[in-house]
Every structure is written in C-alpha cells, then in structure tokens.
Amino acid sequence: MSEPKEEFNKHNYSADSIQALEGMEHVRMRPSMYIGDVGVRGLHHLVYEVVDNSIDEALAGHCNNITVIINEDNSITTEDDGRGIPVDLHKKEGVSALEVVMTKIGAGGKFDKDSYKVSGGLHGVGVSCVNALSAHLKATVYRNGEVWEQEYERGKAMYPVKKVGETDKRGTIVTFKPDPTIFTQTLEYSYDTLASRLRELAYLNKGITIHLVDKRSKKEDGEFEGETFHSTEGLKEFIRYLDATREPLMKDVIAFEGEKNGVPVEVAMVYNTSYAENLHSYVNNINTHEGGTHLSGFRRGLTHTLKKYADESGLLKNLKFDIAGDDFREGLTAIISVKVQEPQFEGQTKTKLGNREVSASVSQAVSEMLTDYLEEHPDDAKTIVQKVILAAQARHAAQKARDMVQRKTVMSIGGLPGKLSDCSEQDPAKCEVFLVEGDSAGGTAKQGRDRAFQAILPLRGKILNVEKAMVHKVFENEEIKNIFTALGVTIGTEEDSKALNLSKLRYHKVVIMCDADIDGSHIATLILTFFFRYMKELIENGHIYIATPPLYLVKRGAKKQYAWSDKERDDIVSEFGDGSKIQRYKGLGEMNAEQLWDTTMNPEFRTMRLVQIDNGTEADRIFSMLMGDEVPPRRDFIEKNAIYANIDA
Numbered sequence: 234m235s236e237p238k239e240e241f242n243k244h245n246y247s248a249d250s251i252q253a254l255e256g257m258e259h260v261r262m263r264p265s266m267y268i269g270d271v272g273v274r275g276l277h278h279l280v281y282e283v284v285d286n287s288i289d290e291a292l293a294g295h296c297n298n299i300t301v302i303i304n305e306d307n308s309i310t311t312e313d314d315g316r317g318i319p320v321d322l323h324k325k326e327g328v329s330a331l332e333v334v335m336t337k338i339g340a341g342g343k344f345d346k347d348s349y350k351v352s353g354g355l356h357g358v359g360v361s362c363v364n365a366l367s368a369h370l371k372a373t374v375y376r377n378g379e380v381w382e383q384e385y386e387r388g389k390a391m392y393p394v395k396k397v398g399e400t401d402k403r404g405t406i407v408t409f410k411p412d413p414t415i416f417t418q419t420l421e422y423s424y425d426t427l428a429s430r431l432r433e434l435a436y437l438n439k440g441i442t443i444h445l446v447d448k449r450s451k452k453e454d455g456e457f458e459g460e461t462f463h464s465t466e467g468l469k470e471f472i473r474y475l476d477a478t479r480e481p482l483m484k485d486v487i488a489f490e491g492e493k494n495g496v497p498v499e500v501a502m503v504y505n506t507s508y509a510e511n512l513h514s515y516v517n518n519i520n521t522h523e524g525g526t527h528l529s530g531f532r533r534g535l536t537h538t539l540k541k542y543a544d545e546s547g548l549l550k551n552l553k554f555d556i557a558g559d560d561f562r563e564g565l566t567a568i569i570s571v572k573v574q575e576p577q578f579e580g581q582t583k584t585k586l587g588n589r590e591v592s593a594s595v596s597q598a599v600s601e602m603l604t605d606y607l608e609e610h611p612d613d614a615k616t617i618v619q620k621v622i623l624a625a626q627a628r629h630a631a632q633k634a635r636d637m638v639q640r641k642t643v644m645s646i647g648g649l650p651g652k653l654s655d656c657s658e659q660d661p662a663k664c665e666v667f668l669v670e671g672d673s674a675g676g677t678a679k680q681g682r683d684r685a686f687q688a689i690l691p692l693r694g695k696i697l698n699v700e701k702a703m704v705h706k707v708f709e710n711e712e713i714k715n716i717f718t719a720l721g722v723t724i725g726t727e728e729d730s731k732a733l734n735l736s737k738l739r740y741h742k743v744v745i746m747c748d749a750d751i752d753g754s755h756i757a758t759l760i761l762t763f764f765f766r767y768m769k770e771l772i773e774n775g776h777i778y779i780a781t782p783p784l785y786l787v788k789r790g791a792k793k794q795y796a797w798s799d800k801e802r803d804d805i806v807s808e809f810g811d812g813s814k815i816q817r818y819k820g821l822g823e824m825n826a827e828q829l830w831d832t833t834m835n836p837e838f839r840t841m842r843l844v845q846i847d848n849g850t851e852a853d854r855i856f857s858m859l860m861g862d863e864v865p866p867r868r869d870f871i872e873k874n875a876i877y878a879n880i881d882a
C-alpha cells in the first residue's frame with residue numbers, strides 16, 4: 234500500500250530558490266517537494282497551510298476566531314477574522330496584492346513587515362501552494378469596509394480581483410477543492426485527523442477559538458457534526474487532556490510561560506503513576522518528533538533541578554545505586570513549546586531542532602519553574618523523589634533482563650526463537666515476517682506462505698500490555714523477547730538505555746496478522762502498543778503493517794469471491810444473484826492455507842495497511858487510554874470507532 238516517498242525536503246527551499254523556479258508550475262510538477270506527499274497526509278497538509286496563515290494573524294494579535302468547514306463535496310472552507318489579505322495594487326507585479334499572495338510561490342512573507350511570522354506552515358511556502366494544488370479556489374477578503382473576491386483554477390486566476398460589496402466585517406475566507414489529478418490516492422478528508430490537529434493548535438496557542446464543522450454528516454438534532462476548540466490555560470490544559478486516563482501524582486500541573494534569552498518558551502509537566510515517559514516538543518507549532526536542542530534543554534534542566542533538590546533534602550542518603558537521567562522521567566508527561574525566528578531543522582524527517590541557543594533558554598525556564606514548585610509543594614516534591622528512586626531500582630532490574638535478551642540476540646546462530654519459521658532469503662529489504670495470533674493460525678500461515686521471503690512468528694494468546702507493565706517485566710516477557718530476537722533489534726547503548734539499534738533488522742516488513750474480530754483487533758492493538766512504546770522508529774520508518782484478512786466468502790456454484798466489508802458482500806451477492814452462499818470468517822483459523830495466501834499474504838492481491846503516526850501527541854493519548862485502567866473512555870472510543878461491532882453483535 235505504501236509507495237516509496239519522495240524525500241521530504243522541508244527546508245532546502247529558500248525563498249530565492251523558489252522564485253528562481255517556475256513557481257506554481259513547479260509545485261504542480263513536484264508536489265511532494267512542497268507538501269511531503271500526495272497521499273492522505275498531503276491532502277490534510279493543505280488545510281494546515283491555510284490555517285497556519287490564520288494562526289499567524291492571531292499570533293500577531295489581529296485574529297480571534299478561525300473556522301474550518303469540511304464541505305459536502307470534500308472541499309474545504311477556512312474563515313478567519315484577521316486583517317484580511319491586502320488587496321491594494323502590488324507595485325512590482327502590477328496586480329492586486331491578493332493575486333500575488335495567491336499565485337506567487339514564496340510571496341507570503343514579503344508582506345509580513347510587522348507580523349510575528351513564526352507559525353509553522355508547510356515549509357513556509359504559503360497559501361499559493363494550496364492554490365496550485367487545487368482544482369478550484371475562491372478567496373474572499375473583508376477589509377476596510379469592502380468585500381473583494383478572486384477565483385482560480387489550478388492556481389491560475391480566472392478574473393482580476395473584484396470588489397463585490399461592502400461590509401463591517403474583517404477577515405479572509407478561502408474555499409478550495411484539492412485537484413484530483415494530483416491527489417490520486419484519496420480526496421476524502423478525515424474529521425478525526427483535522428480535529429486532532431486543530432485541537433492541538435488550540436492548546437498550543439491559547440485564546441484562539443477554532444471551530445470545525447463537518448457538513449458531510451448531521452447530528453440527531455439536525456445540526457452538522459462539529460467541535461469548537463479553545464483553551465484558556467494552554468499547555469496546562471493540554472497536559473490534563475493527554476493524561477486524562479492516567480493517575481496524577483501531584484496536585485497540579487507544573488507550568489512555565491515566558492521569554493528566555495529572546496526565545497518564547499512554554500513548558501508544562503506532571504508526574505503520574507505510569508512507567509512511560511511522554512515528552513512532546515514543538516517548535517513554531519510543529520511537532521518535533523526527533524526532539525533537538527529544546528528537548529535536551531528540558532532534560533538537562535529537569536535532571537539538574539531534581540537532583541539538586543534530592544541531594545539537599547537528604548532523601549538520597551544511603552542509596553546503594555546510581556540515579557540516571559531516565560529515572561527522572563519515568564511517569565512524566567511533559568510538553569515543551571518554543572517559538573524560534575529562524576529554526577534550523579535537522580534529522581531524517583527534518584523534525585529535530587538544531588538551534589544551539591534554545592537549549593539554555595529551555596533549561597533555565599525548567600529550573601526556574603521546578604525550583605519554585607518544589608519549594609512551595611514539599612509533599613509533591615517528596616513523592617517525585619521517591620518515584621525517581623523506585624525508577625532507578627526498576628532500571629537496575631530491567632538492565633539485567635535486557636542483557637539476557639541481548640545476549641540471546643548476539644549469539645545469532647541457533648539464537649533465533651524456536652517458534653520462528655524463518656525464510657530463506659538473506660536480504661532484509663526483501664523479507665517479511667508475519668506476527669500471527671495463535672499457534673493454529675500460525676500453522677496455516679506457515680503452510681500458506683512463500684517460504685522464500687516470508688517468515689512466520691506465532692504469538693501465544695494475548696501479549697503483555699506494556700502500557701501497564703514495568704520495564705523489566707516487558708523485557709522478561711517470552712513473547713516480547715521472541716519479537717526482539719526474531720527481528721534482530723537490540724536496545725540500549727552506552728549513552729542511551731532506550732536507543733534502538735535497527736542496523737541488524739532482519740525484515741523490512743513486519744506484518745501484524747490477527748483475526749478480523751474484536752479479540753483480534755484487541756491483540757493487534759496490544760502488539761501496536763508494544764511497537765509504539767518500545768520500537769517507535771520501526772513505525773516511523775514505515776516497517777509496520779497490518780494484514781487485512783477478508784470478512785466473508787461469497788459462493789455460487791463455481792463462482793467465489795471474498796469480501797472485506799458488508800457493502801462489498803452485498804454487492805457480490807446482488808451480482809451473483811439468488812442462491813449465493815455466504816461464509817463469514819470468524820478468524821484466520823477458518824481459512825485454509827491456500828485461502829490465506831490468496832487473500833491476505835500474496836503480495837499480488839493482498840492489501841496491507843501501513844501503520845503511520847499522524848499526530849504523535851494524540852497517538853500517545855489514545856494508547857494510554859485504550860490500554861490503561863479506565864473503562865468508560867475506552868468504551869466510548871471503541872463504540873465510536875467500532876468497525877467490528879456489527880458483525881460480533
């Protein structure tokens with residue numbers, strides 16, 4: 234399902250080099266260079282680009298409300314109450330400034346004399362990029378008592394900017410329909426994807442009100458589906474939202490907001506009873522998955538301040554073992570958000586902040602806020618230090634367990650798990666491993682596979698819920714040890730006990746294959762939780778897939794066809810006519826080896842879903858909610874997202 238992607242050249246394009254190119258034509262020719270890809274992600278990026286312009290207006294103090302509407306035809310309308318895009322004559326270009334903003338790549342910035350241009354945007358390419366990639370776009374500007382309008386087709390103006398009326402409103406409305414010749418994979422917007430991003434933006438930029446309206450579906454009361462996102466407390470509220478299903482260890486969320494050495498810094502954090510470290514960092518509203526100087530500044534400030542407090546309070550007396558940086562972050566949820574004028578992004582996906590100066594700014598901010606908090610809340614301070622000591626203890630136990638896994642991996646000959654049926658191919662890029670629920674389905678898969686390049690690892694029953702388990706329990710778990718050894722992945726280096734070593738990865742496709750029912754999806758979720766918490770890079774590098782076995786087999790005489798949904802089943806039945814027999818597959822075990830190969834394993838016919846992380850912060854919240862202790866939020870989520878509910882009823 235996943236096509237090789239063009240390199241995501243986030244910041245290789247300076248304004249000058251963009252202007253040297255054909256501009257709008259170039260965007261249409263090489264869209265991936267501008268929006269990352271032309272799949273579902275690129276499609277959603279278009280919305281974020283326009284919204285980022287409105288956020289810029291808000292950060293500059295000129296806009297309070299932003300509305301995003303998904304129209305019935307999957308076109309998008311965004312509306313804000315900012316200053317409105319200027320419409321006066323642009324001297325150099327000889328046309329309205331609006332036309333320049335909409336049709337010249339890289340023009341946006343040139344108008345922003347006074348504005349506080351820090352919001353992310355795609356790569357700062359601007360709303361003209363959205364225009365270039367839209368079959369149709371209409372811009373309406375409310376400015377200085379007048380209403381102005383212009384429409385475009387594939388980025389070309391259909392007529393000069395015209396005045397269409399008078400108004401006492403201010404702002405900009407943009408309606409665009411993504412070009413189907415560019416976005417060939419899908420044109421359908423996901424409400425949840427847009428909602429997650431807009432919610433995130435509301436928390437990151439407190440005070441702004443963002444409405445999302447979905448005109449494709451109506452609620453029972455006849456109103457359109459939708460939500461309003463608004464945060465008065467910003468990151469503090471974001472932390473409460475993320476940790477809603479975790480149990481806090483302290484009275485309040487600790488927060489800092491201010492400017493340090495000219496860098497606006499916002500930090501919020503809380504300790505909870507879990508064992509997971511959940512740090513989320515942002516630069517100019519962009520999630521920096523790979524971290525960078527702001528994150529290392531946070532870590533340094535945290536370790537330094539807590540260590541100092543613990544030493545001075547005498548709580549570490551008589552301690553028989555060392556305390557490491559990791560220990561200060563167990564059960565910690567934190568968000569770091571900085572605004573940087575000229576961010577330098579590094580790393581594989583260009584989501585790692587490189588600016589040196591930011592490290593000290595964040596470190597100072599953290600020291601300041603934490604020192605104050607610990608002074609004022611001695612009870613919480615004691616709880617935190619005790620938690621850190623327990624974490625250090627558990628880490629020592631985990632290290633022992635991990636060494637055992639490691640030793641097994643290193644002795645690779647004969648060291649592979651006994652349950653693994655390996656393939657004969659040696660080149661990892663050509664190899665696949667199926668993680669199969671249960672020994673019996675594992676047996677069928679073993680018979681059905683192409684043993685040249687497909688390996689099978691059966692997993693027994695429900696695998697450990699890593700969300701609730703302490704780290705050393707995870708490394709002691711047989712099934713998890715088997716996954717590590719089978720994949721050839723090791724964990725922990727001298728500097729970083731959690732760093733993954735993927736250089737010996739034995740399969741480039743790791744396929745989770747479970748029954749197509751509630752139990753199966755629960756097991757798939759447990760396995761995914763494990764990958765998300767312990768091997769996230771495998772997901773980020775596009776190695777994790779979910780197999781999709783069919784739900785039905787429809788037969789009539791010699792004719793037979795598989796169906797993956799109720800609709801598909803009904804379509805086949807009406808095609809085959811009376812006398813069609815339907816078999817519902819309750820699990821993989823009901824298929825024979827040949828059927829499993831034909832429908833689910835044969836690369837020629839199967840469809841596999843590539844697992845991607847859309848929004849890392851939201852993914853973290855969902856995993857902790859799905860796998861945590863609280864039942865009601867999980868039930869709500871499952872009811873809302875139940876694909877299998879109807880067939881199991």
Ligand code: 0RA
Nearest residue numbers: 286287290315316317318319344405
């Ligand atoms: C150029 C200059 C100014 C604002 C904008 C563009 C602008 C763009 C968008 C896109 C969506 N909403 C927007 N709102 C504003 C500055 C205007 C001034 O100086 O008055």
